[in-house]
Amino acid sequence: LIYTKTRFMQSAAKFTQCPQWDGVEIAFAGRSNAGKSSALNALTEQTKLARTSKTPGRTQLINFFQVDETPYRLVDLPGYGFAKVPKAIKIEWQKQLSTYLDKRECLRGLVLVMDIRHPMTEFDKTMVDWAHESNMPLHILLTKADKLKRGPASATMLQVRKAVANMGDLATVQMFSSLKNDGVKELRKHLTKWFMD
Ligand code: GDP
Numbered sequence: 001l002i003y004t005k006t007r008f009m010q011s012a013a014k015f016t017q018c019p020q021w022d023g024v025e026i027a028f029a030g031r032s033n034a035g036k037s038s039a040l041n042a043l044t045e046q047t048k049l050a051r052t053s054k055t056p057g058r059t060q061l062i063n064f065f066q067v068d069e070t071p072y073r074l075v076d077l078p079g080y081g082f083a084k085v086p087k088a089i090k091i092e093w094q095k096q097l098s099t100y101l102d103k104r105e106c107l108r109g110l111v112l113v114m115d116i117r118h119p120m121t122e123f124d125k126t127m128v129d130w131a132h133e134s135n136m137p138l139h140i141l142l143t144k145a146d147k148l149k150r151g152p153a154s155a156t157m158l159q160v161r162k163a164v165a166n167m168g169d170l171a172t173v174q175m176f177s178s179l180k181n182d183g184v185k186e187l188r189k190h191l192t193k194w195f196m197d
Pocket of ligand 1: 030031032033034035036037038039051079143144145146147176177178179180
C-alpha cells in the first residue's frame with residue numbers, strides 16, 4: 001500500500017452524514033493538540049493533508065482520505081478538548097462518536113493518538129472503553145516521543161500497555177514521533193494488516 005499516495009476525498013459535518021462506503025476505513029482520533037494531524041502527515045509524507053493547529057472552537061469536520069486507488073480510507077475524526085467549545089456540543093459529539101464506533105460497518109480499527117507526556121486523558125479513557133465495548137481493534141500512538149528520554153518514554157509505553165491489557169490482542173501500543181519520523185513504518189505495517197485482514 002502506497003500511503004504517500006493518499007488524497008482527500010470528502011468531509012462530513014456529522015456522523016449521520018458519513019458517506020455510504022463499500023470499502024474499509026480506519027479512523028484516527030485524539031484529543032486536540034495530541035499530534036494527530038502531524039501523525040497523519042508523517043504517515044502520508046504530505047505536509048498539508050491534515051491541517052495542523054486548527055482554530056479552537058471552529059466547526060469540526062470528519063475528513064475522509066483514500067489511500068492510492070484502493071478501497072481503503074483513513075478517517076480523521078475531529079479532536080476535542082477545546083476549552084472554548086460549549087459543553088452541550090462536546091456531549092453531542094461524544095454521543096455521535098460512540099455511535100460511529102459502534103455502528104460504522106466498514107470501520108476496521110481505531111488509531112488513538114496521545115501525547116506521550118500526557119497519556120490516557122479522560123477523553124482517551126472514554127475512547128478506549130468504547131473500543132473495548134465495541135470489540136474494535138485499537139492501536140495507540142504515543143506521539144511526540146522525541147520530547148522524552150528513552151527511559152521515561154519506555155516506562156510510559158509499559159504503563160499504557162498495562163492499561164489496555166484487558167483488551168488482549170485487540171489493543172496495541174507504539175511510540176511515534178512526527179518530528180523525527182520515528183514509528184512510521186510500524187504504523188504503516190499495522191494499518192495494512194487491518195486493511196487486508
Ligand atoms: P492535533 O491537534 O492533534 O492535530 O495536533 P497537531 O498535529 O496540530 O500538533 C500539535 C502541536 O504539537 C504542533 O505544534 C506540532 O508541531 C506539535 N507536534 C506534533 N507532533 C509532534 C512530534 O512528534 N514531536 C514534537 N516535538 N512536536 C510535535
